[in-house]
Amino acid sequence: MQTKLSTNAQAVFETVQHLGNHPTASEVYEAVRQSRPRIGMATVYRTLHQLAEMGLVLEIDHSAEGCRYDAHTGRHDHIICKSCGKLWDLSGEIPLQQILLQRLAQEQGIEMLSHEVRIYGLCETCRQATK
Amino acid sequence: MQTKLSTNAQAVFETVQHLGNHPTASEVYEAVRQSRPRIGMATVYRTLHQLAEMGLVLEIDHSAEGCRYDAHTGRHDHIICKSCGKLWDLSGEIPLQQILLQRLAQEQGIEMLSHEVRIYGLCETCRQATK
DNA sequence: ATGGGTGCAAATCCTTTGCATCTGC
DNA sequence: GCAGATGCAAAGGATTTGCACCCAT
Numbered sequence: 079m080q081t082k083l084s085t086n087a088q089a090v091f092e093t094v095q096h097l098g099n100h101p102t103a104s105e106v107y108e109a110v111r112q113s114r115p116r117i118g119m120a121t122v123y124r125t126l127h128q129l130a131e132m133g134l135v136l137e138i139d140h141s142a143e144g145c146r147y148d149a150h151t152g153r154h155d156h157i158i159c160k161s162c163g164k165l166w167d168l169s170g171e172i173p174l175q176q177i178l179l180q181r182l183a184q185e186q187g188i189e190m191l192s193h194e195v196r197i198y199g200l201c202e203t204c205r206q207a208t209k
Numbered sequence: 210m211q212t213k214l215s216t217n218a219q220a221v222f223e224t225v226q227h228l229g230n231h232p233t234a235s236e237v238y239e240a241v242r243q244s245r246p247r248i249g250m251a252t253v254y255r256t257l258h259q260l261a262e263m264g265l266v267l268e269i270d271h272s273a274e275g276c277r278y279d280a281h282t283g284r285h286d287h288i289i290c291k292s293c294g295k296l297w298d299l300s301g302e303i304p305l306q307q308i309l310l311q312r313l314a315q316e317q318g319i320e321m322l323s324h325e326v327r328i329y330g331l332c333e334t335c336r337q338a339t340k
Numbered sequence: 341a342t343g344g345g346t347g348c349a350a351a352t353c354c355t356t357t358g359c360a361t362c363t364g365c
Numbered sequence: 366g367c368a369g370a371t372g373c374a375a376a377g378g379a380t381t382t383g384c385a386c387c388c389a390t
Contacts, residue, residue: 085364086371103355104353116372117371120355120357121370121371121372123354140270143354144353144355157317159319166319168313172305172306172310174305174326175304179303179326182288182299182303186288188288188331188332188333189330190328190329191329192329192330193326193328193329194329195305195326196327197314197321198324199321200319200322202318216345218345234379235378235379247346249348250347250380252345252346252347254381255345255346275380276379
C-alpha cells in the first residue's frame with residue numbers, strides 16, 4: 079500500500095467527500111470527470127478499491143445498482159429503502175453490547191472487525207409510489 | 210402476486226430450504242437442476258425474486274459474487290467475512306431498542322420494516338491465508 | 341383455447357483486466 | 366529512464382429481457 083495519492087486518486091477521494099451521498103462508482107466517475115475530463119472508468123474503480131483498502135472510504139455492499147462509497151469512515155449505521163435502494167447514514171450511535179457481538183463472532187470462529195446496523199424500510203417517495 | 214407456486218417455483222423454493230447455506234442464484238440453479246434438469250437460469254432468477262416478494266425467502270444483498278438467498282425468513286442477523294464474503298446466520302437474538310430504531314427511521318422519514326445487525330470479520334480460512 | 345410459466349439466446353449492467361502509453365520523479 | 370499510474374477497449378460475470386413455445390386448466 080503506497081502512502082501517497084496520485085493526482086487522479088486525490089480527485090476521486092475529494093469527489094467522494096464532496097458528493098457525500100453514498101455515490102456509486104459511476105456517479106463518482108461522472109462527477110470526477112468535471113475536474114479530470116480524461117479519467118477513465120477503470121481508474122475510478124481501481125482508485126476506489128485502493129482508497130477502501132487504505133481506509134479512506136467505506137465500501138458499502140448492497141448490490142442492486144452496484145456498490146456504494148462513503149467518505150464517512152467512522153463506524154456508523156444505515157437506513158436502506160427496500161424498494162429503491164437509497165441509503166442514508168444514521169448519525170446517532172445505536173447502543174449494542176460489543177461484548178455480546180464479540181462473543182457471537184467468536185462462537186463462529188470469526189475475528190470481529192466491525193459491525194453495522196441496517197434498518198430497512200420504505201422511503202417517502204416509494205411510499206407515495208405504492209399508493 | 211399469485212398465491213400458488215408453479216412446479217418449478219416449488220422446486221426452487223425447496224432447494225433453497227434444503228441447501229440452507231445462503232446459496233447464490235447459480236448455486237440454486239445447479240442444485241435445482243438435479244430434480245428439474247430442463248430448468249433455465251432465467252426461471253431461477255425470476256422465481257427467486259417472486260419468492261422474495263412473497264416473503265418466502267430472504268434476499269441478502271452483499272454483492273461480490275452476487276446476491277444470496279435464505280429460506281430462514283425470520284428476523285435474524287449475519288456475520289460476514291470481509292475477505293471472502295462468506296456469510297453465517299447469527300442465531301442468538303441481539304438486543305436492540307426497537308423503539309430507538311423506529312425513532313431513527315422516522316427522523317429520516319422512513320417507515321421501518323425490518324432491521325439487521327451485521328458483524329464483519331475474518332473467517333478462519335482467510336486468517337490462515339493472510340498469515 | 342388461453343394465459344401464465346418457461347427455455348433459450350441475446351442484451352444489459354457493473355466491474356475487472358490486458359496492454360500500450362504516459363507521467364512524475 | 367523507470368516504475369507506477371492511466372486510458373482504452375475488450376473480457377467477465379451476474380442478472381434481465383424478448384420472444385416463441387409449452388402446459389395446465
